[in-house]
Amino acid sequence: MRVLVVGAGLSGLSTAMFLGLHGVESLVVERHATTSLHPKARGQFPQTMEVLRLAGVDQQVIDASPPEFEFRIVVAQAAAGPVFNEILVDSMGPDLSDFSSAGWANTSQERLEPILADRARELGATIRFSTELVEFTQDEHGVTAVLRDLNTGEEQTVGVEYMVGADGHRSPIRQALGIGVTGRGVLGTGVGAIFEADLSSVVPRNALLYLQNPDLPGGGGAMVSTDEPGRYSLSVGLGEYSDQRWIEMIRTAAGIPDLAVRLLEVGSSSDTKHWVADTFGSGRVHLVGDAVRVMPPTGAFGGNTAVMDGFYLAWKLAMVVKGEAGQGLLDSHTPERRPYSEYIAQQQYTFYVERMAPHLDDGTLTPMADPISMLFFGYRQISDAVLLEPGDQGELLEPEPTGRPGSRAPHVVLPDGSSTIELFGCGFVVLTGSPEWAARAEELGLTAHVLEGSDWAKAYGVTESGAVLVRPDFFVAWRTPDATGDLRQVLADIRHQGHSCGV
Structure with missing residues (x-):
């Protein structure tokens, strides 16, 4: 195995699955x-469904989504009311057909992770549960990791070229790398319970309720339905509570x-936090997901960004x-993902305060x-893996494509x-209306699509008569309005290789 992935949550399993899609086997612990x-x-946005479509899942x-797609978010004193605010996601989700050919799904993490794991295995990943990274x-040549089988206590030393830390918000890997975090810190600590009750008269089948109630510890809590009808979870302020x-x-x-x-289960505690790592990797170790x-879990971006x-x-x-x-291509991971991560975290904090x-x-x-x-x-x-045009100030957001x-x-x-989006994902792609541009792209081993109209x-x-170079992640790397441009040099600049490397 050439890559070790530590953590088999959404981000770790996704990393292994997409590595396999690109022909690289990995070991996941x-x-x-x-x-x-x-x-x-819970819930997959259309851009997430695009990449899951690419992976074939x-x-x-x-x-795996509940039969009733309708998902309701309610801000209330209690499930039975009064209701202060209600957000309804209708049966099809908002219409995003101007932006994507993919739709929505409403699958929980509990059901999504096994799907990702099975597909990752099909694509060459090895997954070992009950296995921890010891050190x-x-x-400059790679990563040496000591792994421990938690069932037997046996330790094994493995050598890989790269390691991906998908080991959660505490992330011993991030801490070992000495990477700090920036944000508002711990917002609160809660404790949860899973229970069964007949709430069908007051809680929709798929619902998330944010409770503002002075009679609950901390002045509120959150109640959410699960994939099992009649089963719910409730989180309140931290404390030690009897069953009664x-x-x-x-x-x-x-x-x-x-x-x-x-x-069914009581006492699981968790912190509500707000921060972003100062960098997303160091050397041959890169970080994803909660690492x-x-x-705050208010906005559904956590699972999707993972x-x-x-x-x-x-x-x-x-x-x-x-x-x-x-290596310069990997160095673009932090400058491309961190600004968006920071913005999304700020947005979810705003949701948290409001709800x-x-x-x-x-x-x-x-x-x-x-x-x-x-x-x-x-x-x-925005990074050195994108060739910005003169006058582009590198804005993070744009309201229209x-x-x-x-x-x-x-x-x-x-x-x-079909959609142009469905042409991307497995390599650099050139879009053009010119057979000449297509020929240049194919000489360099690229896929080219000559489009009509x-x-x-x-x-x-x-x-x-122009051309557009699109990266495997659906982002535009470079474009030329007409027949001018050196595609070979463009690829070398984006991949951070010289001509001697065969680009």
């Missing part, structure tokens, strides 16, 4: 005995004083491992951006009904 046994993050994810060292006290709190949260409650970004972290890192790591790019902790509104909240055009599809990735380098490639419906060219900001 996870200290827990299985994938997640709790729903945790999108239909499985859709099939690691690195040098839990039943009383559940009844308070439900707003039903005589509710019959069956406790680099921890946000999957996308794996997608965005894997293609770069695969190219470097296979000798198709230089759960209005007392924290100190006038410094980041104004909410339009989630569809900005947070889903309008963010840019432009096709300029650093931006997501626009979704354009092609004559056969002018719609695509207008969307991408070129003429039909």
Whole structure:
């Protein structure tokens, strides 16, 4: 194995799956005995479904969603009311057909992780549960890691070229690398319970309730439905509570004083935090998921960004491992992902204050951006792996697709009904209306698509005689409006290799 992935959550399994899609086998180790046994993050945005479609698991994810897609977010005193605010995601999700050909899914982390794990194995990954990373060292040649089987106590030393830390918000790997974090810190500590009760009259089938209730510890809490009908989880302020006290709190949260409650699990604690790692890697070790970004669970971006972290890192790591790019390509991971991560964390903090902790509104909240055009599809990735055009100030967000380098490639419906987005993902791709540009691309081993008509060219900001180079992550790397340009040199600049490396 050439890459070690530590952690088999959403980000670690996604990284392994997409590495396999790009032809690189990995070893994944996870200290827990299985994938997640709790729903945790729920819901997949269309851009996440695009990459899951690329990996061939999108239909499985859709099939794993609850039969009733409708998902409701409620801010209330109790499940039975009064309701202060209600956000309804309708049965199809917001219409994003102007931005993507993919739809929505509503699968929980509990059901998504096994799908990712199975596909990662099919693509060459080895996954070892009940296995922890004891220690690691690195040098200019690779990473040496000591692993321990938690069932037998046996230790094994493995050598790999690169390591990916997907080891959660505490991330011993991040700490060992000496990487700090920046943010608002710990916002609160809570404790949770999983229970069964008949709340069908007051809680929708798929719902998340933010409770503002002075009769609950900490003045509020959160209640969420699970994949099992009649099963819910409740989180409240930290404390040690008897089973009877839990039943009383559940009844308070439900707003039903005589509710019959069956406790299944109590006492699991967690912190609500807000921070972003100062850098997303060091040397031959890179970080993804909660190891680099921890946000309040208000906005559904946590699980989606975890999957996308794996997608965005894997293609770069695969190219470097296979000798198709230089180390500089991996160095673009932090400058491309950190600014967006910081912005998303700020957005989710604003959600948190508005829904759960209005007392924290100190006038410094980041104004909410339009989630569809900005947070889903309008963010840019700016680094040396993108050739910006003269006058481009490197803005992080753009309200409308432009096709300029650093931006997501626009979704354009092609004559056969498919999308330009469906042409990307497995390598650098050239879009053009010119057979001459296509020939130049193919001479360099690139896939080229000669597109008809002018719609695509207008969307991408070129003429039909021009060309656009799109990276494997659906982002525009470079474009030329006409027949001019040295594609060989462009590739060398983006991959951080010289001509001697065969580009």
